[in-house]
């Protein structure tokens with residue numbers, strides 16, 4: 001089966017691009033790269049031209065998610081898998097391909113309504129990346145920019161889309177019990193990063209996305225980022241802790257578009273040759289993350 005290989009880029013709609021840029025540079029350590037027009041700007045975190053694209057369109061949510069494949073032949077094969085699975089695939093327009101700085105792409109929509117792009121031709125910037133604040137940089141490369149946790153009202157269909165049509169493998173299934181019902185999550189990988197996408201069952205959700213995770217090269221980057229949030233009054237939605245499944249040490253800060261940004265370090269990696277799918281019956285962390293459970297159960301209204 002043909003598979004996507006990494007989370008390449010994410011497009012974010014915002015009503016306050018300046019606030020996003022300030023957060024990205026002063027707290028996260030990303031670089032701002034000007035866009036082709038005044039409503040678009042890019043955020044850089046490694047050798048890619050960009051990893052996040054900001055669109056000053058007033059819509060405070062994720063705009064699109066871009067998945068990379070290694071070459072044009074794989075792009076064709078993934079498109080065919082989607083069409084064979086009943087998903088409508090639309091070739092990218094010339095202006096979209098140029099905006100993303102890639103060779104080719106196609107578009108489709110995932111079962112929860114997220115505009116999804118698959119592309120080939122990673123957009124490389126030969127100039128070295130220099131973090132915009134003192135920190136050691138990001139763990140990206142072939143593991144992609146990090147991960148996204150998205151809401152879906154149809155978890156089984158979303159798992160089928162990512163696993164059976166885009167080629168992801170399941171890392172684990174997690175259930176969170178509430179007094180009324182169980183909330184289900186699925187975590188999937190497409191490279192050694194423990195998960196590049198997580199799916200949270202939620203019949204109604206305030207946004208398409210719960211959070212984006214960026215992984216730093218050093219634990220000190222996470223600690224200094226937390227200090228900067230506290231010093232500059234950036235709300236911390238979930239304070240420091242270590243997740244049970246991917247083992248990331250992280251905290252979650254608010255961003256101007258109203259979803260979360262997880263800033264972490266130390267995630268474990270997966271070897272598909274030996275990986276056994278895991279099953280968790282709680283969203284509790286190994287330690288810390290005191291607000292995690294209420295965020296998951298509060299954002300995902302109970303469904304049986």
Ligand SMILES: [Fe+2]
Pocket residue numbers: 147149211213262
């Ligand atoms: Fe996360």
